[in-house]
Amino acid sequence: MTQENVTVWGIGTTRTWRAHWALAETGMAYETKPIQSRTGETQTAEYTALNPKQKIPFLVHGDVKVSESFAIVDYVFDVFGGDRVYRPPTPAARAASNEWCSGILMELDAHTLYIMRRHGDLKELYGEAPAALEAAKEYFYKLAEAMVPKLPTTTTCLLSNKISVADILLMTCLDWATLYRVPVPDAYADYRARVAERPAFKQAFDYNFEVLGVTHKDLQR
Ligand SMILES: N[C@@H](CCC(=O)N[C@@H](CS)C(=O)NCC(=O)O)C(=O)O
Incomplete structure (x- = not known):
C-alpha cells in the first residue's frame, strides 16, 4: 500500500462514498478529513478557502485540488487505477462511458435522488414539495428502466470485467435509491x-x- 499524499475531505454521504470507494479500489493509503454535510463543517473559513462550493467530497493530491465526486473518481482511476480499473481506450469506448456517467449524474442523481433529498430530508431548508417527491420517484424508475438494455450481459461490470467510473456512479445511485x-x-x-x-x-x-451507523447489511433488510 503506497502513501501518495492524497487527502479526501468528507464522509457519510453517497457522494463521499464514491471518492472512498475509488481509492479503496486502488488499494492505496490516503488521509480522510471526516467533515460531514449539514454540520457547518463545510462552511468553515479553512474549508471554504479550499472549496468555495462548500460541498463534499473534495480531493487534494499535492497541488491538484478536485471538487465533484465524478471528477474525483475519474482522477483517482486515471492517476492511481493502473490496470486494476477500466479506462476507455477509444473515442467510441469513451462515448459509451460518458453516456452512462452523464445519464446517471443528471437523470438518477441530480434530477431525482437529490430532489428527494432537498424536498424530503432537507425540506426545512428547501421547502416541502410532495408532488415533486412523488414525480422524482416515478422518474427514477422510468429512467433506470430505460437504461436496462445497456446493462452488461457478458461482463461483470458495465463496460468490461474491470470496475469503471460508471460502475461507481451507478451503484452508489442504486444504493441511495434503496436507502430511500x-x-x-x-x-x-x-x-x-x-x-x-x-x-x-x-x-x-x-x-x-460508519459515522451514520449504517452498514451495507442494513440495505438488505
Ligand atoms: N455534485 C456534487 C454534489 C456534492 C454535494 O452536494 N454534497 C453535499 C453532500 S452529498 C454537501 O456537501 N452539502 C453541503 C452541506 O451539506 O454542508 C458532487 O457530486 O460531488
Whole structure:
C-alpha cells in the first residue's frame, strides 16, 4: 500500500462514498478529513478557502485540488487505477462511458435522488414539495428502466470485467435509491449483486457510512 499524499475531505454521504470507494479500489493509503454535510463543517473559513462550493467530497493530491465526486473518481482511476480499473481506450469506448456517467449524474442523481433529498430530508431548508417527491420517484424508475438494455450481459461490470467510473456512479445511485425505499427495476439485481461482492465496495461503504451507523447489511433488510 503506497502513501501518495492524497487527502479526501468528507464522509457519510453517497457522494463521499464514491471518492472512498475509488481509492479503496486502488488499494492505496490516503488521509480522510471526516467533515460531514449539514454540520457547518463545510462552511468553515479553512474549508471554504479550499472549496468555495462548500460541498463534499473534495480531493487534494499535492497541488491538484478536485471538487465533484465524478471528477474525483475519474482522477483517482486515471492517476492511481493502473490496470486494476477500466479506462476507455477509444473515442467510441469513451462515448459509451460518458453516456452512462452523464445519464446517471443528471437523470438518477441530480434530477431525482437529490430532489428527494432537498424536498424530503432537507425540506426545512428547501421547502416541502410532495408532488415533486412523488414525480422524482416515478422518474427514477422510468429512467433506470430505460437504461436496462445497456446493462452488461457478458461482463461483470458495465463496460468490461474491470470496475469503471460508471460502475461507481451507478451503484452508489442504486444504493441511495434503496436507502430511500425507491423501487429499482429487478433487471439490475444480478449486476448489483456481482459488483457488491467486490471487497473495496463493502469496505468503502462501511468506512464511509460508519459515522451514520449504517452498514451495507442494513440495505438488505
Ligand atoms: N455534485 C456534487 C454534489 C456534492 C454535494 O452536494 N454534497 C453535499 C453532500 S452529498 C454537501 O456537501 N452539502 C453541503 C452541506 O451539506 O454542508 C458532487 O457530486 O460531488
